[in-house]
Amino acid sequence: MEPKVSHSDLVIVGAGPAGSMAVSWASRFALNTRLLDDKPDKVHNGQANGLHVRTMEILDSFGMATQINKLAYHLxxxxxxxxxxxxxxxxxxxxxxxxxxxxxxxFCQLGIYQGFIEQNFLDFLESEGHVRVERNIETKCLQLDEDNMTDHNAFPINLRISRQVPASSGDTSDTNSDPSAEEIVKTKYLLGTDGGHSWTRQQVGLEIAGGxxxxxxxxxxxxxxxxxxxxxxxxxxxxxxxxxxxxxxxxxxxxxxxxxxxxxxxxxxxxxxxxxxxxxxxxxxxxxxxxxxxxxxxxxxxxxxxxxQQCAPKFDKDNRVFLAGDAVHTHSPTMGAGMNVSIQDAYNLMWKLGQVIKGTAQPRILSTYNDER
Incomplete structure (x- = not known):
């Protein structure tokens, strides 16, 4: 049986803080976007711990700051x-x-657990109604059509995925389909926000330096x-x-x-x-x-x-595959440095990528993501 084939403007791999920020921008732009995550649910305890002022200003622009400000500790x-x-x-x-x-x-620096931040992103996506997280998804193979990488109207990225277990309650995928069936997603752009052991980074051959x-x-x-x-x-x-x-x-x-x-x-x-x-x-x-x-x-x-600390020498592959957050740089997890930089990465990239996909900005603007981050 041949795998199903679908097309997207953007696929985001990883639904942590960076992926959630990115998909929120994609939802604002009403892009044809898939958000894939290999875990069954969001973070519920612990992990990242703090939000910086600049991050709160970003979240405020998406209407999320008030709820976070109410619950968090104010430093x-x-x-x-x-x-x-x-x-x-x-x-x-x-x-x-x-x-x-x-x-x-x-705003000031806040103390709040990562799961509450992720839930605010999920609530935002629910209110927008454009994109929801697809859980328990395994990314199996990534192929790039090198001949079409400079054509920003083409779909040069082929991502083969499969679902590991039946869809979770927060998933919009077809729950009647074979849970082990594979799918090929053809996409214009790919964003890897899949953590320090990033599968996406490994697939495009980017090394992360440091130790x-x-x-x-x-x-x-x-x-x-x-x-x-x-x-x-x-x-x-x-x-x-x-x-x-x-x-x-x-x-x-x-x-x-x-x-x-x-x-x-x-x-x-x-x-x-x-x-x-x-x-x-x-x-x-x-x-x-x-x-x-x-x-x-x-x-x-x-x-x-x-x-x-670790960091990759560049954050993209030919301005078609991008990396953000821990997928491209890691920090000692003190005072939420990793989560804040991850959210700011995605914010910086996605306002540009959204306009390129919509046709209101030239693709060359995407090169500034590396320079600025």
Whole structure:
């Protein structure tokens, strides 16, 4: 049986923050767009944690800022805690930085979990009615018709896909079709927003440069039970002998802890990240915070990450296949840097790509995406 063949202006692979931002622009332009994701659902817990002011301005232009602003923690104060010079076993607050009154704009840096951001994008798409996420989709093969890559009216990109399980409730695909049936999607443009292990990037042969250090942090989102006086304020906490951590309050009484765990292969410590547990992260956090006590009522999410940065030398293939977000650059997941840059990537690209597809801008404008990002 021959696979079904369909045509699209744009296919986006990956429905995280970057893909969601991109498809929101595509919906605004009323482009013939497919948004494909290999996961069964959106993020529900943890992951990226913060929104920067510029990102909030972008989201505001799509009518999403008000709901996010209501729920999120507003970062307008940071405290620094360091060892007491008279008694290293104790901590003292050494600095308190408050935003100046004249800096109190409509938006500030916010603490909010990634899943809430993604849900706002999904609500926007639902209200627009043009595009919805297709879940449980496997991308199997990508072929480029090199002879037609410069013809921006052609469909030079052939993407072979298949559905791994029957369609989810939020999917618009034909749920009566064979769930394992393959489809060939012919598209004018392809955008890969499929994360740090990007399948799209691998298919077009782009290498990502850089690497990771041997420094590891544990991250946990918990409802803390503690007598630490500044638990409701973002803090950088440095102990004399047991390491450092950062705290960042979140919605619904949650606090995110970034806890320094150790270094792989160092003389003092040989940390196996596969053996780390939430109990180990919580115990290390309590040790750093001592003599104040720290327990938790609920753990919403936890993980371990390794400090490192990576970036590809270019973000496109012949101005027909593009990459955005973690697919083309990765960041240490602290304070939402990755999510914010990802959303801004997609915003920058899609206002240009939308106008090119609609015929109101020349294709050469697409080259500015690399220059500006």
């Amino acid at each position: 307008r104060e940071i405290c620094s805690w360091n060892p007491d010079p008279d008694d290293e076993s104790r901590l003292q607050r050494t600095q308190r930085i408050l935003a100046k009154v004249e800096q109190h704009g409509r 990771k250090t041997k420094v590891h942090f544990g991250v946990m989102d918990v409802i803390p039970i503690t007598d630490f006086p500044n638990i409701q304020i973002s803090c950088a906490i440095h102990s004399a002998k047991t390491g450092s951590m950062m705290t960042f309050p979140r919605e619904n009484r949650l606090v995110r802890f970034y806890v320094q765990l150790g270094e792989t292969g160092s003389e003092r410590d040989d940390l196996d990240t596969d053996q780390v547990t939430i109990e180990m992260i919580a115990e290390k956090a309590a040790t750093i915070l001592s003599p104040w006590s720290l327990k938790y009522e609920l753990c919403d999410w936890w993980s371990v990450y390794t400090v490192g």
